[in-house]
Amino acid sequence: MHDVVIIGGGPAGLSASIYAARGGLKTLLCEEKLMGGQIVLSYEVENYPGFPNGISGMELIENFTKQAEKFGVETSYEGAKSIEDDRECKSVYLTNGSCIKTKTIIIAAGASANKLGCPGEKKFTGKGVSYCATCDGAFFRNKTVAVIGGGDSAIEEALYLTNLVKKVYIIHRRDRLRAIKILQDRAMENKKIEFIFNTIVKEIQGDKLVNGILLENRKTKNMDRLAVDGVFIYVGNTPNTKFIEDLIKLDENGYIFTNENMETNIDGIFAAGDIRVTPLRQVITSAADGAIAASAAQKYIESKL
Amino acid sequence: MSEIQLTEDNWEKEVLNSDIPVLIDFWAPWCGPCRMVAPIVSEIAEEYKGKLKVGKLNTDEEPGIAVRYGIMSIPTLMIFKNGTVADQIIGAVPKEYFIQKLEQIID
Numbered sequence A: 001m002h003d004v005v006i007i008g009g010g011p012a013g014l015s016a017s018i019y020a021a022r023g024g025l026k027t028l029l030c031e032e033k034l035m036g037g038q039i040v041l042s043y044e045v046e047n048y049p050g051f052p053n054g055i056s057g058m059e060l061i062e063n064f065t066k067q068a069e070k071f072g073v074e075t076s077y078e079g080a081k082s083i084e085d086d087r088e089c090k091s092v093y094l095t096n097g098s099c100i101k102t103k104t105i106i107i108a109a110g111a112s113a114n115k116l117g118c119p120g121e122k123k124f125t126g127k128g129v130s131y132c133a134t135c136d137g138a139f140f141r142n143k144t145v146a147v148i149g150g151g152d153s154a155i156e157e158a159l160y161l162t163n164l165v166k167k168v169y170i171i172h173r174r175d176r177l178r179a180i181k182i183l184q185d186r187a188m189e190n191k192k193i194e195f196i197f198n199t200i201v202k203e204i205q206g207d208k209l210v211n212g213i214l215l216e217n218r219k220t221k222n223m224d225r226l227a228v229d230g231v232f233i234y235v236g237n238t239p240n241t242k243f244i245e246d247l248i249k250l251d252e253n254g255y256i257f258t259n260e261n262m263e264t265n266i267d268g269i270f271a272a273g274d275i276r277v278t279p280l281r282q283v284i285t286s287a288a289d290g291a292i293a294a295s296a297a298q299k300y301i302e303s304k305l
Numbered sequence B: 001m002s003e004i005q006l007t008e009d010n011w012e013k014e015v016l017n018s019d020i021p022v023l024i025d026f027w028a029p030w031c032g033p034c035r036m037v038a039p040i041v042s043e044i045a046e047e048y049k050g051k052l053k054v055g056k057l058n059t060d061e062e063p064g065i066a067v068r069y070g071i072m073s074i075p076t077l078m079i080f081k082n083g084t085v086a087d088q089i090i091g092a093v094p095k096e097y098f099i100q101k102l103e104q105i106i107d
Helices: A011-022 A037-041 A057-070 A133-140 A152-161 A181-189 A283-303 B008-016 B032-047 B063-068 B095-105
Strands: A002-007 A027-030 A074-076 A080-086 A089-094 A099-107 A111-113 A144-148 A167-171 A193-196 A199-206 A210-217 A223-226 A230-233 A237-239 A269-271 B022-027 B053-058 B076-081 B084-090
Touching: A002 A011, A002 A080, A002 A089, A002 A283, A011 A027, A011 A037, A011 A057, A011 A099, A011 A283, A037 A057, A037 A111, A037 A133, A037 B032, A057 B032, A099 A283, A133 A152, A133 A230, A133 B032, A144 A152, A152 A167, A152 A181, A152 A230, A167 A199, A181 A193, A210 A230, A269 A283, B008 B022, B008 B053, B008 B063, B022 B032, B032 B053, B032 B095, B076 B095, B084 B095
Parallel strands: A002 A027, A002 A099, A027 A074, A099 A269, A144 A167, A144 A230, A167 A193, B022 B053
Antiparallel strands: A080 A089, A089 A099, A111 A237, A199 A210, A210 A223, B022 B076, B076 B084
């Protein structure tokens, strides 16, 4: 039997695995698709302490992963389909049909990027529609692109794209950005960026590849076509809590309620990172959550001896 | 490592004229998700040894092939059978999803 199964290999799960394994717990980390989670998509992380010159999300996660390996964390690329609580023996059912028995579980499955949900989005994914500027920016050299969204991710990625493309339109449904001021200022000063506020995307159009978007002004209801070669979508996230919603108490948006020890409503099941109700969703807060969850899991196991 | 590094020079021989289906991982060194998907691709290469050939194509070093196949997003994984594209997967997906796609194509 494992001491702890950690579901999700982003900053929260990796940090939890480092603390758990270093603490001597038999630890399994399950990540079903992208070790590192959403931060791997980031070109640069500027605000994680210890890296004064910034570090790419990918390099930061490679460091996290190496550290986890050093302490003997076992990893699996199977996802969790469901979990069951039988007090001291919990079960994690994996996508390959196997069942892992464990004393504790840390849910760190994070959140996934939202889709726009307009016609053309699915059809042109990988044909001009992208959710990762770092990955795909190079395919749009000297072209015109639109970034959809007004939060930190949208603005950071728009700024990154200006290094490669001819022009970036930032299209936002509100009349002002949600991103922090330092990013807003940089974007306002950037000559390649043009803002289109109060506007939503009605359709992504193209032939084989994207060649334009149909926009609607939310105030005037005027429709306009904008010629672009690429559309980068950053319109928020949804927590990956579907697989546990019957067992774990969630808020109205699907985030997990925890206390300050990262305990959920079920004894021995903890949550960490973007998946829980928290005022800030950053690498540093996820890593801190992971550390607290692993330490709480260890105390829980010791209390049952 | 059982994956083959693909280039313009070996593309025809290894992909188009392959006797067995070929899974091709289009990637680039600066692409975080590509690097993170790599271990899953390696596991698949191991598990399907003999039934599936697995190749890696660096889109930075071989832009010609990437353009020919309309690659605008990486990671993209293409499955070739009898010299033509049988299916493709765009972006990071669970291993289970890969296996479902492969099972439909591999005899």
